[in-house]
Amino acid sequence: MHAPAFRTRVTELFGIRHPILAGGLMWLSDAAYVAAVVRAGGMAFLTPRSFPEPGAFARELERCHDLAGGMPFGVNLNLSRVPARNRLLEEWLDLALRAGVRHFETVGHAPGDLIQRIHQEGGIAIHKCPLLRHALNAEKAGADAVCIVGPEAGGHPGNAALGCMVVAPMARRALRVPLVIGGGIGTGESILAALASGADGVVMGSRLLAAEEVWAHPAYKQRVVAAGQDSTAVAFGGAHPLGTWRVLENDAAREVLRRQAAGAREHADFAEVIAGTEARDHAYRRGEVERGMLSCGPAAAFVEEVEPMERIIDGLVQGAVAAQRRLAALAVPQAVPA
Ligand SMILES: Cc1cc2nc3c(=O)[nH]c(=O)nc-3n(C[C@H](O)[C@H](O)[C@H](O)COP(=O)(O)O)c2cc1C
Incomplete structure (x- = not known):
């Protein structure tokens, strides 16, 4: 396991070794996936919508607690504009809180009440959104951190128009709370660039889809491995x-x-x-990979093989450290003033 290489406001906020969050993945971020990320030094989020009923989600929370060896893990709460789709939100939150979860990734419409409730129970919320304008609103609504994803992101990047590397320095200037960016991040170089651009961490999804701990069929993972820049x-x-x-x-x-x-x-x-x-x-x-809308972004092009999550995360951190060294070697020595 890679030693901590970067201390940021996000590693401090979540109490994690590396500034890497694995965003919620519909159907795929189950206990095995989330626990693998947490054990590798990042933070990840279970998606309650992936489970057929609250009882199944409650059992997954227990399984995650066991697989993570008691280390903290997170839950993704997605607020739909369609009220009927939020019917189980309170129950999911209650179950997560009762299971000891205190780290939440909120997504979607008007998260203020949800964030307040999370705070009442001593939890923290990072709100994920596509636009700086939404991030500022989330900050006002009490979010402890915000995450802005660009249009490169796999899944539903909303109406994101600007790439995350463009948004990061703008957001850094406008926000007070810690900033995470995502969308297209799949290498250590990109992680270093995110930190250099003013982010305190990154959120990833597509780069992690072929991890050994993802439960999906080997043929699906091979499809991810085969993905290139135009896939x-x-x-x-x-x-x-x-x-x-x-x-x-x-x-x-x-x-x-x-x-x-x-x-x-x-x-x-x-x-x-x-x-x-x-x-x-x-x-x-x-493994019938021609069927279904399979959320994925171009960061999948950086997946070269199916491998354990810890090796993926260690490789990313090593890549970021190597990029930092390369940059340091580019610096022109400055004359010391007399
Ligand atoms: C297979 C898949 C499923 C996803 N499902 C969700 C989800 O249910 N909720 C959510 O907030 N984000 C979801 N996302 C977005 C990720 O959490 C993350 O924000 C995104 O993958 C980051 O961009 P990247 O794919 O370029 O790394 C999903 C992404 C993928 C690839």
């Missing part, structure tokens, strides 16, 4: 009502883009192709 596609971009979704370019994604180009706009026009169960049951469970 992802963006569906529902612009002002499409279904919201931007960056995925691996497979048959399902191509079919969605074809229907979109033909003018389809309603959820019902895409329902059988984009259903989450397509990804879960076909691609992740059975």
Whole structure:
């Protein structure tokens, strides 16, 4: 396990060894994944929506506690604009708090009440969003840290327009709370660049998808390993009502883009192709990788093999340290004033 190489406000806030967060992954960030990240020195977040009912989520919390050897881990809470989709939010929060979880990644619409509740129980919340404007609102609403993701991010980067490396120095100047950036980060060099740009840490997803501890089918992981710079596609971009979704370019994604180009706009026009169960049951469970919208960004191009999470994280930290040394060697010695 790599020794701590960077101490930032994010490592201090979360009590972690490395400034690396693994964002919640629908269907994939289960106890094995989250515990693997935590044991490797980062912080990761279970996604309650991935479980069929609160009881299953509660059992996963217990499993995560055991697999993490009692080390703190996090939970992702996603606030939908559609009130019916937030029906179980309170219950998920209660279950997580009862299980001793104090680290939350909030996402989505108007997180103020949720953040307040988390604070009442002694927890901390990092709010993830696509725009600096949202991050400033989250800071005002009490978020302990914010995370801004660019359009390179796998999954739903929202209406992010600027790459995270552009946003970072702007955000650094505008925000007081610790800043995490993400979207396209898959190497140690990028982590160092993020820190140099004013971020206190990074959030990652796509680079970690082929970790040994991810439960998905080997054929899916091989697809991630094979991904290159052009292997992802963006569906529902612009002002499409279904919201931007960056995925691996497979048959399902191509079919969605074809229907979109033909003018389809309603959820019902895409329902059988984009259903989450397509990804879960076909691609992740059975390795039928042409089915399902498989959230993924171009950082997957940095995945070269299936390997244990600890080796991935250690490699990232080593890469960041090496980049730092390379930069230090570029510095022109300055004359000492007489
Ligand atoms: C397979 C996958 C599933 C994701 N599911 C979620 C999710 O359920 N909730 C969430 O907040 N973010 C989700 N994300 C976004 C990640 O948490 C993270 O913000 C993003 O992956 C960072 O960008 P990167 O993919 O370029 O590393 C998902 C990303 C991927 C790749």
